[in-house]
Amino acid sequence: MPFSLLDQKHTPKNTTGRKAFAVLLDPDNLDEKGCLDLIQRCNTHAVDYILVGGSLVTQTNQTALIRLIKKNTAIPVILFPSSTLHIDVQADGILFLSLISGRNPEFLIGQHVIAAPLLKASKLKVIPTGYMLVDSGRQTTASYMSGTTPLPYDKPAIAASTALAGELLGLQVIYLDAGSGAQYPITPEMIAAVRQSINIPLIVGGGINNVQKAAAALAAGADIIVVGNHIENDPIFIGKIAQLVREYNNEIAL
Secondary structure (H helix, E strand, C coil): CCCCCCCCCCCCCCCCCCCEEEEEECHHHCCHHHHHHHHHHHHHCCCCEEEEECCCCCCCCHHHHHHHHHHHCCCCEEEECCCHHHCCCCCCEEEEEEECCCCCHHHHHHHHHHHHHHHHHCCCEEEEEEEEEECCCCCCHHHHHHCCCCECCCCHHHHHHHHHHHHHCCCCEEEEECCCCCCCCCCHHHHHHHHHHCCCCEEEECCCCCHHHHHHHHHHCCCEEEECHHHHHCCCHHHHHHHHHHHHHHHHHC
16 A cells, blocks of 8 residues: 555655655536546545645535545545635645745645645644646646746755655655646656655646657656646546556566
């Protein structure tokens, strides 16, 4: 089994080399029928995590969406929130995101102060996460809404130092994200540089819209790859990435 983000103790580096696959569901882009189809595919292909959230959740159906997911699957549901408005105690855990690639105090610590009492009172597994936006060729919703400049696409050393600072500050996971609808994904060179600089799990997402890009991210050192926007138009893609991750894990088990 892949390591678990929901371990009750500090999650160490993935020393087994095993990889995991997370599907990101955006409440703004799904109706009940579409969500049920994606959940069934996640069940069929043994997806490891379902992330729920987005950079701009404008609809009020997140609660109903999570209820629907929990009713139809045992896959862990982890919140990927853009604000305290999107905390939902039905989920299993929450990526407590600190936007360490930016300099906007609201997303470094401001929203966290408001959320802390709510999370303390909940049963959610809180996963302190260093969130790093990377330039993807076009402005994404995440960079616009956060009012921050993404890390330069071709500066892996800056990304590595930023991730290391996050780890030394006590964050338990690093999340490299090119953003929803990215023109191109994070480079293998940047993923590898970050992987070599830290001893905590590395999540990579954004712009992974074919098997080759997913394979490159895994080979470079991503512990978990996240696919979101692309599956809304191509649900079959879930099975393709699940198979890739399964084959990768089977190879290292030999």
